[in-house]
Amino acid sequence: MINKSYSPINLSDNQSTCLRDRGAISTKGTSSHKLIDEVMYMVYPSGAKRLEIEDAEEMIVWINDEKYIPSVRRKIKTWYSNRKKIIVINSCKEKLHIRYCSEYHIKNGTEGWLSLGYMNFIINEQKYIPDYLTEGDRTFDAFRQFLQDYSLEKVSAETGLLKSVIEELYEKLSSVSQSYHWLAMSMTKSEVAIQKLRSIILMTTIKRKGKELLNIPVFYEREGDNFHFTPPLKRKKRQSTVFSIKGPLSIIGFKGNDLFERYTDNHKVSFYDWDFADYFDVDPLPHIYSV
Known part of the structure; x- marks a missing residue:
């Protein structure tokens, strides 16, 4: 389990491996589309609603299951x-x-690498800071440092796309003011799937204005069954520790409610999130490991 103490520590290689290999988590009875909903509502601010597709100028389709191909083809035509x-x-x-x-054809299971690589490209290569954050936001600084592990070279090796092709894709994604992400994806109930979903949802928040974060530009393919979804409750304030990635994993070691005022602000997203970690029993940073 993740150590939540405030004292600076270094995890051993074995402990770090345990973080990767915890496997399936407790999501009994959770369908793929309900899991997507839960991740969306934990990432986006309280009160956020889905954006209307009509308001988007670009559709980004993520597909990992052949059963969705006929439906996706029809939607793309429309x-x-x-x-x-x-x-x-x-x-x-x-x-x-x-x-x-x-169309960009990637290795199965590498969507998380592609989305974290995109955020690294925007935040570290283009030196972009979301307008609802400040240069001194230490939780964002930890996230920015974490992203350095998802370079173009590593994303290329994991996804199978050439580096030049990835750069082309990232330029396309970053050049449009309003994109809509359509997920035609089947999900296993695992930490890997949750963090992959989380990374895709997080990338939709980059380069958006604060008030735009009350509109979620994400929806998904589903197989017809209706369900009642209640968004998870979010705590307003929290004391915690911020991770920084050096070696396997190390802790910067500071705390204070002042770092977590974003929970009282309806126009912010947390890139480093203990509430998300507690809810799903995953790492507070969206770690994606080699497939």
Whole structure:
């Protein structure tokens, strides 16, 4: 388990491995689409609602399951007829080969690498800081340091895309003011799946204005069953420790409610989040390991 003490410590290699390999978590009875909902509502500010697709100028489709291909093809045709740009990030065995889409075929299970690499590209390469944060936000600084492990070279090695192709994709993603992410994804109930989802949802918050964070530009394929979803309750304030990635894992070692005032602000997102970690029993940073 993660050590939540305030004293600076260094985890051994064995302890670090345990963080990666905890495997399935307690999400009994949770379907893929409900899991996506839970992750969305834990990442976005309280009170956030889904953005209308009509308000987006670009659709980004994430697909990892062949069973969704017929439905996704129909939707893409409709979106294209409505003059939307379309990017497909496909980790299925089969390519879509739709001429009016930009399709990027990646290795199965590497969506998290691609999304964290995008955030590293924006935050560390382009030196971008979300407007709802400040230069001195130490939790964001820890997240920024963490992202350095997801360089273009490493993302290329994991996803199978050439570095130049990844740069092309990231430039496309960052050049549009309002994108909408459509998840045609089947999820296992595991820490790996949760952190992968979290990284995709987090990347939708980058380069958005504070008040825009009350609109969630994400929806998903589902198989027809309706369910009642109640967003998780979020605590308003919390004392905690901030992680910094040096070696396997080390703790900076500071605390204070002043660091967590974002929980009282409806226009902020937490990139380093103990509430998320506690709710799902995962790391407070969105670690993605090699597949």
